[in-house]
Amino acid sequence: MKIDVKNIDVEQTQQHGLPPEVFKATEIFDKECDAVFRQGWVSLASAQQLPEVGDMLPVKIGNASLLIMRGADDTIGVFHNICRHKAAPLVDSACRKRVLVCPYHRWAYNLDGSLRAAPKYYGDSEQPMSAQDKADKGLLPVRSAVWWDTIFVNLSGDAEPFEEFIRPLDQLLEGYDSDGLRMISTTEYQSSANWKLAVDNFLDGYHVPFVHSQAVTLDSVMNQEDLFLSDNIAGLRLPTGASDKPAKTDKPLPHFRHLTEENVGTQQWFGIFPNTLLFVDPVWVQLIIVRPEAPTAASETLTIYAANPESMADEFAPQREALSAALNEVNQQDIELLDKLQFTRTAPEASQGHLVQAWDQVNVRFHQMWLQKMQAAEG
Structure with a gap:
């Protein structure tokens, strides 16, 4: 069944969620891209x-x-991963190089994206390529920003300044010292579910004590608070999410430096539309980046951070390993759930679901964010 996003009723989505077709239709996926x-x-x-x-x-x-590179000046740059000659892909996997050479015709680029050389550019002449001819043939840059170790890009180049986009969340988290984040692990996941289901699930606190009962009890989520920060950012807070759980070790990881007493026991998690999922605990941070690949395929990168550099000491190695294992177990449970949900959520009968006022309002906000962007593009 073909669906026109202009005809999706906002009130219906508040009661029943997005229509099943938007989780599987190729034309919807193409428009989303x-x-x-x-x-x-x-x-x-992650930087x-x-x-x-x-x-x-x-x-x-x-x-x-796209291609992310750390330049000679130690800053992060993002470029389109295509050679400026005939658009060949430049890099297939993570690597470390001082000069980037296209595998097709050996055009070479510096770490700032500028063209370094093109062999035999003038045919039989031994004359090196002139600076003038190189000037407009560097890699195509992408507008980018780094926040909380997360690399963001704006492909169109005309979105609002990143500082304005992220300001509501940045202000909410101003008591957390993100400069102290240290990566513990990063893991890649593959899902056969639509990317929106992954985001929707992350913003669903209702499922946590049932699907992840090894980590959370039902009582611990009963004081869940919804957070609506902007047209692009929403999340959830558990004021005692960290403090009401029994300690699993007699030497826990240290919490964020300079953390206020108010936040020592708080857990918060956020969806930054469209694909950034951030969980902030007093002693650790979890970042999930969801990347759509097809209507029924998405990849995820799960990165786990220690909140305090002192956590990287050898004495905390067992705690770091246990934390990484626990959070990856939770994500694997979600992946398995999503792969099954893809089939049932796209059935016609899924349009008769009923969202719950007490638990699903952040999900409703995510649906509205998606619908607003899609309908605006239709004009």
């Missing part, structure tokens, strides 16, 4: 995945192929 993933600020990776000068990481998101 442009209306959602090219227009706003989307996340690609700590590229620790050294010359580190390169190719990332595909929607219909864009």
Whole structure:
């Protein structure tokens, strides 16, 4: 069944969620790639995945192929992962290089994206390529920003300044010292579910004590608070989410530096539309970046951080390993659930579901964010 997003009724989505077709239709996915993933600020990776000068990481998101590089000045740059000659892909996997050479015709690029050389550019002449001819043939740059170690890009180049986009969340988290984040692990996941189901599930606190009963009890989520920060950011807070859980070790990881007493026991998690999922605990942070690949395929990068640099000491190695194992277990449970949900959520009968006022309002907000972007693109 073909669906026109202009005809999706907002009130119906508040009661029943988005129509089943939007989780499987190819035409919807194609529109999303442009209306959602090219227009706003989307996340690609963690900056700590590229620790050294010359580190390169190719990332595909929607219909864009991108390349992240740490430049000679130690800053992160993002470019389209295509050679300026005949658009050949430049990098297939993570690597470290001082000069980037296209495998097709050996055009070479510097770490700032500028063209370094093109062999035999003038044919038989031994004359080196002139600076003038090189000037307009560098890699195509992508507008980017790094916040909380997360690399964001705006492919269209005309979204609001990133500082304005992220300000509501940045202000909410101003008591957390994100400069102290240290990566513990990063894990790649593959899902056969639509990307929106992954985001929707992350913003669903209702399922947590049932699907992840090894980690959370029902009582611990009963004081859940909804957080609506902007047209692009929503989340949830458990004021005692960390403090009401029994300690699993007599030497827990240290919490964020300079953390206020108010936040020592608080857990908060956020969806930054469209694909950035951030969980903030007093002693650890979890970042999930969801990348759509097809209507029924998405990849996820799960990165786990210690909130305090002191947590990286050898004495805390067992605690770090246990934390990583526990959070990856939770995500694997979600992946298995999503792969099954993809089939039932796209059945016609799924349109008769009923969202719950007490638990599903953040999900409703996510649906509205998606619908607003898609309908705006239709004009």
